[in-house]
Amino acid sequence: MKTIFRLFCFAFIVLSLSAIYVLAQGKNIDNRTITGNYHDTATIEPTIARIKSLKLPAGFSIAKFAEIENPRMLAIASDGTVYVSQRAPGTLTMLKDTNGDGVADVQKVVAEKKLLHGVYIDNGKMYFTTVKEVFVADINRDGTLGEPQMIINDLPDAGQHPNRTLAVRDGKLYITVGSTCNACDESNAENATILQTNLDGTNRKIYASGLRNTIGFGWHPVSQKLFGMDHGIDLLGDNDQEEELNEIIEGAKYGWAYVYANAKLNPHNFVPKPLGLTNADWAKQSKNPVLLYTPHAAPMQMAFYTGAQFPAEYKNDAFVAMRGSWNRVPPSGYEVIRIRFDNAGHPKRLNRF
Numbered sequence: 520m521k522t523i524f525r526l527f528c529f530a531f532i533v534l535s536l537s538a539i540y541v542l543a544q545g546k547n548i549d550n551r552t553i554t555g556n557y558h559d560t561a562t563i564e565p566t567i568a569r570i571k572s573l574k575l576p577a578g579f580s581i582a583k584f585a586e587i588e589n590p591r592m593l594a595i596a597s598d599g600t601v602y603v604s605q606r607a608p609g610t611l612t613m614l615k616d617t618n619g620d621g622v623a624d625v626q627k628v629v630a631e632k633k634l635l636h637g638v639y640i641d642n643g644k645m646y647f648t649t650v651k652e653v654f655v656a657d658i659n660r661d662g663t664l665g666e667p668q669m670i671i672n673d674l675p676d677a678g679q680h681p682n683r684t685l686a687v688r689d690g691k692l693y694i695t696v697g698s699t700c701n702a703c704d705e706s707n708a709e710n711a712t713i714l715q716t717n718l719d720g721t722n723r724k725i726y727a728s729g730l731r732n733t734i735g736f737g738w739h740p741v742s743q744k745l746f747g748m749d750h751g752i753d754l755l756g757d758n759d760q761e762e763e764l765n766e767i768i769e770g771a772k773y774g775w776a777y778v779y780a781n782a783k784l785n786p787h788n789f790v791p792k793p794l795g796l797t798n799a800d801w802a803k804q805s806k807n808p809v810l811l812y813t814p815h816a817a818p819m820q821m822a823f824y825t826g827a828q829f830p831a832e833y834k835n836d837a838f839v840a841m842r843g844s845w846n847r848v849p850p851s852g853y854e855v856i857r858i859r860f861d862n863a864g865h866p867k868r869l870n871r872f
Contacts, residue, residue: 565583778801
């Protein structure tokens with residue numbers, strides 16, 4: 520009965536969107552038929568047997584470090600202390616392996632804020648975000664945090680994508696702000712963007728726009744270019760929209776909500792166009808992604824590898840955790856993928872680890 524109800528809700532949403540589209544467009548009706556699916560993901564216990572069943576490249580192993588409710592984003596201090604955000608229950612938890620056996624034997628909540636999500640460590644300070652707020656706190660010698668100081672309290676409302684992430688680079692703070700919707704005109708220009716501020720939250724500006732929901736992002740160690748993985752538009756079918764890897768350039772636009780992938784026009788875009796532009800106009804001023812990946816895989820955190828533990832061929836490549844799809848059959852994601860770069864720092868391909 521639960522599955523039938525969800526399928527009914529999904530069908531109702533699709534029909535409602537189609538009706539609105541017809542009313543808004545009048546005689547300019549796109550008669551395209553799009554078939555979508557709802558995938559009901561089940562919660563399963565993280566047993567040792569299931570962990571051992573995960574597929575890994577030759578020479579790699581995997582083991583449980585800690586068990587924690589609803590982990591979202593990770594930050595690792597220079598001494599190996601791991602911090603993990605938990606959007607629900609709204610905590611930042613410190614994990615430590617004090618005896619070096621590969622298992623966390625210290626687990627302590629070091630901050631509590633409703634819908635806490637993005638975390639980043641820079642110069643002995645912890646930065647973290649909620650939906651509308653950004654905080655900074657000193658990291659104490661024992662790994663706990665000093666009193667958090669709010670440096671921003673007016674990020675845009677959340678809507679469909681409340682998961683802000685952040686990073687520090689060259690004395691600037693970069694904050695991702697997802698769209699409030701699947702595909703629409705935003706009333707706030709800061710939605711579907713990456714913002715840039717000073718480290719105290721002042722001098723805020725839009726760094727890049729047209730990014731539906733970029734959660735994982737970072738700078739390549741060699742080229743120093745900024746790259747981010749953007750979540751594709753839903754309700755375009757099982758095989759659209761693919762997830763995007765973008766080279767994020769200051770001042771650039773990346774297509775959402777009117778254009779996706781390599782200048783494809785969104786057939787379901789029934790809202791008024793800003794500044795009187797058509798979708799084709801929007802495509803001309805938008806930057807295409809550099810690589811594409813399986814639709815609806817839902818990219819989360821992205822990290823560049825610069826260490827010495829893995830084989831040399833992995834150095835300066837990036838890894839992305841894929842949360843997994845809810846609206847694709849067969850489902851996609853539930854994996855870690857690798858973005859391969861050449862020696863100059865240009866992305867070449869994106870595939871499973």
